Amino acid sequence: xxxxxxxxxxxxxxxxxxxxxxxxxxxxxxxxxxxxxxxxxxxxxxxxxxxxxxxxxxxxxxxxxxxxxxxxxxxxxxxxxxxxxxxxxxxxxxxxxxxxxxxxxxxxxxxxxxxxxxxxxxxxxxxxxxxxxxxxxxxxxxxxxxxxxxxxxxxxxxxxxxxxxxxxxxxxxxxxxxxxxxxxxxxxxxxxxxxxxxxxxxxxxxxxxxxxxxxxxxxxxxxxxxxxxxxxxxxxxxxxxxxxxxxxxxxxxxxxxxxxx
Amino acid sequence: xxxxxxxxxxxxxxxxxxxxxxxxxxxxxxxxxxxxxxxxxxxxxxxxxxxxxxxxxxxxxxxxxxxxxxxxxxxxxxxxxxxxxxxxxxxxxxxxxxxxxxxxxxxxxxxxxxxxxxxxxxxxxxxxxxxxxxxxxxxxxxxxxxxxxxxxxxxxxxxxxxxxxxxxxxxxxxxxxxxxxxxxxxxxxxxxxxxxxxxxxxxxxxxxxxxxxxxxxxxxxxxxxxxxxxxxxxxxxxxxxxxxxxxxxxxxxxxxxxxxxxxxxxxxxxxxxxxxxxxxxxxxxxxxxxxxxxxxxxxxxxxxxxxxxxxxxxxxxxxxxxxxxxxxxxxxxxxxxxxxxxxxxxxxxxxxxxxxxxxxxxxxxxxxxxxxxxxxxxxxxxxxxxxxxxxxxxxxxxxxxxxxxxxxxxxxxxxxxxxxxxxxxxxxxxxxxxxxxxxxxxxxxxxxxxx
Numbered sequence: 001x002x003x004x005x006x007x008x009x010x011x012x013x014x015x016x017x018x019x020x021x022x023x024x025x026x027x028x029x030x031x032x033x034x035x036x037x038x039x040x041x042x043x044x045x046x047x048x049x050x051x052x053x054x055x056x057x058x059x060x061x062x063x064x065x066x067x068x069x070x071x072x073x074x075x076x077x078x079x080x081x082x083x084x085x086x087x088x089x090x091x092x093x094x095x096x097x098x099x100x101x102x103x104x105x106x107x108x109x110x111x112x113x114x115x116x117x118x119x120x121x122x123x124x125x126x127x128x129x130x131x132x133x134x135x136x137x138x139x140x141x142x143x144x145x146x147x148x149x150x151x152x153x154x155x156x157x158x159x160x161x162x163x164x165x166x167x168x169x170x171x172x173x174x175x176x177x178x179x180x181x182x183x184x185x186x187x188x189x190x191x192x193x194x195x196x197x198x199x200x201x202x203x204x205x206x207x208x209x210x211x212x213x214x215x216x217x218x219x220x221x222x223x224x225x226x227x228x229x230x231x232x233x234x235x236x237x238x239x240x241x242x243x244x245x246x247x248x249x250x251x252x253x254x255x256x257x258x259x260x261x
Numbered sequence: 262x263x264x265x266x267x268x269x270x271x272x273x274x275x276x277x278x279x280x281x282x283x284x285x286x287x288x289x290x291x292x293x294x295x296x297x298x299x300x301x302x303x304x305x306x307x308x309x310x311x312x313x314x315x316x317x318x319x320x321x322x323x324x325x326x327x328x329x330x331x332x333x334x335x336x337x338x339x340x341x342x343x344x345x346x347x348x349x350x351x352x353x354x355x356x357x358x359x360x361x362x363x364x365x366x367x368x369x370x371x372x373x374x375x376x377x378x379x380x381x382x383x384x385x386x387x388x389x390x391x392x393x394x395x396x397x398x399x400x401x402x403x404x405x406x407x408x409x410x411x412x413x414x415x416x417x418x419x420x421x422x423x424x425x426x427x428x429x430x431x432x433x434x435x436x437x438x439x440x441x442x443x444x445x446x447x448x449x450x451x452x453x454x455x456x457x458x459x460x461x462x463x464x465x466x467x468x469x470x471x472x473x474x475x476x477x478x479x480x481x482x483x484x485x486x487x488x489x490x491x492x493x494x495x496x497x498x499x500x501x502x503x504x505x506x507x508x509x510x511x512x513x514x515x516x517x518x519x520x521x522x523x524x525x526x527x528x529x530x531x532x533x534x535x536x537x538x539x540x541x542x543x544x545x546x547x548x549x550x551x552x553x554x555x556x557x558x559x560x561x562x563x564x565x566x567x568x569x570x571x572x573x574x575x576x577x578x579x580x581x582x583x584x585x586x587x588x589x590x591x592x593x594x595x596x597x598x599x600x601x602x603x604x605x606x607x608x609x610x611x612x613x614x615x616x617x618x619x620x621x622x623x624x625x626x627x628x629x630x631x632x633x634x635x636x637x638x639x640x641x642x643x644x645x646x647x648x649x650x651x652x653x654x655x656x657x658x659x660x661x662x663x664x665x666x667x668x669x670x671x672x673x674x675x676x677x678x679x680x681x682x683x684x685x686x687x688x689x690x691x692x693x694x695x696x697x698x699x700x701x702x703x704x705x706x707x708x709x710x711x712x
Contacts, residue, residue: 103557106595113593114345121352138371142333142341259593 003130005234006242013242014231021227025202025219033206033215040207050207057204061197065229068190072236079181079239080246086174087250090116093171094258096164097147100157104150109258111146115139116255124248127240132182140172181246185238194233198226323366324359324622326351327386329396329406334374335498335523340398342553343420344369345592346602347395350609360613361620372402374523380405387413392622393612395605399497399522400424400469407432414624418612420605422548422571424473425682426708428693428700430628434652435608435644436601437571439477440681443518445657446546446569447481449672450516456544460490462514464505464521464529464545467494471520474548476708477687478518484686490514499525502532509543510536519547526554530562540565546659551599555666563662571655572603572641573668584640597666598640607639607653611646632695642677649694652680 005013040046090112097108115136123133147168152158205219235244328347330340351365359365368386372378379402383394387409394410395418397403403419410417410431417429422437449455463478465471471494479489491512493505509517521529526547533545546567552574555563574585574597584606585598612627614635619626632648645654654677660668683691683703690703 103559106556110593110595114341117592135369138332138369141371142337145333145337259590 003238003241006128006238008242010235010243013235014228017231017234018224018227021198021202021223021230022220025205025223026216028202028206029212029215029219032203036203036206037209041209046207047209050204054201054204057197057200061201064193064197065233068186068194069229069233069236072186072233075181075184076236076239076244076246079178079184082174082177082181083246083248084250086171086178087254089167089171089174090251091254091257093164093167094254096160096167099160100150100164104146108143108146111139111143113255113258115143116251116258119251120248120255124240124251127182128242128245130182130238130241132179136175140175144168181239186233194230198230201226321363323364324361325366325368325386325389325391327383327391327394327396328367328369329372329379329382329386329394330369330398331374331402332369332371335525336374336398338524338557339522339549339551339554340374342596342599342602343395343398343605345596346588346598346605347609349588349591350606354613360616361622376401376405380409383409383417387415391415393418393627395420395609395612397421400473403432404469416612416624416627418605418608420601420608422601424470424477425684426473426688426691426706427682428650430651430695430699431624432651433608433612433631433646434650434680434682435604435611437569437655437657438652438680438682439474439687440684441571441655441657441678442548442569443474443478444481444684445674445678446518446548446659447478447485449659450518450546451485451487454672456515458515459487460512460514460516461487462490462509462512462517463492464509464517464519465494466497466499466520466522466525468497468522470522473708474520475518477684480684480687495521495525497523497525500528500531502528503536505529506532506536506538509538515543517543517545519545520549521547522549524557526550527557530558530566533566534559534562550662551601552597552666552668553599553602555662556597558666560664560666563666564664566662567671568660568662568668570600570658570660570668572598572600573658573660573670574598575660575667575670576641576658578640578642580638581640603639603641604644604653604655607637607644610637610639611635611644611653645677647680648696650680650682651695652682654679 005016008016040050043049094109094112097112098105100108118136118139119133123136126133147164150161152161202219202223205215205222208215210218235242239246328344330344331337332341332344348367348369351367354360355364368389368391370382370385372382376399379397383396383406386394393416394406397406397417397419398421400423403417403423404427406417407429411429415431417432418435419432420435422442423434425438425440447461450458450461461478461482463475465475475489475492479492482489491508491514493508495502495505519526519529526549529545533540544566546569548569550563550568551570574581584603588598589596611631614637615627615630616622618630618633618635621627631646631651634646634648636643636645638644642656646652647654656677657672657674658670659672661671663669682693685691688703688706690701691706692701692703693699694701
């Protein structure tokens, strides 16, 4: 159910996330703050105590959020790099097999084009839904079968064939990495910790003794930023989902070149 | 002077009573909260709902269909293009709004040219809610799938030319049957245009289609007072045709009627070339060669031979030119179209028409719509679904292979030929009429027996 947020435009996703946290804070300030304040209202210098605890908590929580955000960014970035590498290996392979004698060369190029088209038109929409596409494997196998069908007749063809096989293996490696990345995401347990931390953070702010409107304004600002941080992590998590995701652009550029050639 | 206390009495309690002050603030907060919530809801609702609806596909779940073609193994050379033309048709239908307001979602597993995997994959597709299957090439694979589609009461759309002698209410046949292909081919070979040939050598892959097609061919030749010059079957995928060439030369055959399938054709034409058999003297007339198969054959080995078909890419019709251009633009300019790609395209559109007419995906409703008769203007001409046999009417065309791996059309039937899966010369008493009870059985026929 949570994954449906990735179908939203990014700005709507961000607004919703901020609105949720600010709304949560405001509603809590209205309903829960009077109850929570019972715990500290007779304590002398309660605001100072709450302030110290909150500062201490924020150090740990901030570190956690920061590390998770960096990890999510690195993951997305690495996936993007692998996709580019897969497309580059495919492109090199396409050039290599173009040197094969007919009908092998033409057929091999045709199979690579078919694979690229599949990745753009069918695999990517599935990846965006978090589904690992399976039919690309069939196309890769069809290419491999055809490639291994070729028997080099000259020394030049032997070298070319060896290079094509090497390039094909690189391509398979990057392809496998892309497929693994489809289901890569921050573990659920980490999300539980992040959400729990956000709730504790907000609850601590409820404990402050301040004028009501000041409470709403300052707490609202803090909650809005919390929402922004969590939105950022969520948007970068699941590298193929949502608008902030790895695109099929390298494959699209390659396919355009293949078809126009 | 008396003091006017009424004013003080009104203000004093409000200024000093803690209770009154608290109530007032709570009231303010409550009202502010309600107002803010309402304002936020009113302000965000259009954005939220707009966001939620954008990018969400059409009403309802997608319609699942199965594309059951070998993408690896010996038949991949032929079958992969059928998958592509089916995907091409589906993409166009989806782009135009889908079918019954729903998108079509194709699943294309790979039966790997293995007859044992075809029914397995078909079962997986149908168990997963697939509405119809478009698939198979060889008759053995089709015959393996038929019990599965009958068990699930779904439709199999089969677009390849085949031997006939078969009927199933769960199969719609879009390819040529022998009375639309083999018999007109023999007529042409025996005619003046074909060189008045008399010694026809029957060469085929060893499975149902070649054996049944040649059985019908032998019966037909017998009606002309002729016997085949020879008859040889080689395993599917076999590439060593040396002994077959020796047999052809020894028989003094003046033409070869080939039902060799898949990449065995590479061996056949290489064998013809190495045996130095001149296509002008002993041409091969193939029932299973199209532009797609020619991509894998050397032009100097196949040039001058013939193929019998219902469609060639080189047909000059405007509709065909546009279709070919569109396909190549989408899949690459080195791609070709041919038979059975065109029949496959037509079948998918006939299914679409039937579903629209029925307003349902239920097999019985779709079949009922088909039995009322449907036509589709395909790239190769008008195709009509024959309600009696669930086959299609077809033009018969004969092409001579050019150096550029295309065909010069040397003969075209003046009108589409009606399908007859049970030609009476071979299957006396057998008849199929789904508008009148289905199959009428005649005496049992042994295909491998002497004619």
